[in-house]
Amino acid sequence: MNICVFCSAYSLDARYTAPAAEFARLLGEGGHTLVWGGSDAGLMGLLADEVKAAGGKLVGIMVELLKHKGYRGADELVMTRDLAERKAELAARADAIVVLVGGLGTLDEVTEVLELKKHGLHDKPVVVLDTEGFYTGLRTQLERMDAEGFLPRALGELITFAETPEQVFEQLKA
Structure with missing residues (x-):
């Protein structure tokens, strides 16, 4: 499966990096391909390192402006003109999206x-891998939108939340 991952390009505290590293290990061991922003910086770089070490494939989609931060060990590194093109390319190459x-x-x-x-x-x-309750506010807002009729589809059809990396893969299989 080609799994697109949206995440930070900043270096973060271990409470955020440890679950991300575990997720990346599971992704690589599962024989999946990471489709991500292509950066070697911060959480993006950690994710790529872990996926590669676990035997997964790497497809980076970068904005030309940031090519100096490109992950050198990627199996494929695609350059786009701008963020809009980058987002479209990330989504087009994905079978699933993890946040x-x-x-x-x-x-x-x-x-x-x-x-x-x-x-x-x-x-x-x-x-969404909701590490340390990071996305509690987003979840609450989306639930309110759903409850008050702002979404034409049930929230559970649009997005799900997981507490652990293992739960992410359980939800992707479901």
């Missing part, structure tokens, strides 16, 4: 894939 901890870029990416899914433009699973 790890991240900042505004990660939030932008996940909301875009949910908007596309809401309109039936893809039906790929979207799973």
Whole structure:
């Protein structure tokens, strides 16, 4: 499976990196391909290192502007002109989307894939690994949108949340 992962390019505390590393190990051991932002920085670089060490394949999709941060060990590294093209390429190459901890870029990416899914433009699973309750606020907001009629599809059809890396893979199989 080609698993697109949205996550931070910043170096983070071990409470965030340890679950991400475990997820990456499971991804690689499962023979899956990581499709990600292509960076060697922060959590993105850690994820790529762990997937590669566990035998997985790496497909990085980067913005030309950031090519100096490209992961040198990628099996494939694709350069795009801008962020919009990058997001489209990430989604096009994915069989599933997993969201790890991240900042505004990660939030932008996940909301875009949910908007596309809401309109039936893809039906790929979207799973959030909610490490340390990082996405509790997002989950609460989405549940309110669902309860108050702002979503044309049930929330559970758009996105699911997992507490552990193992649960992410259980949900992807379901």
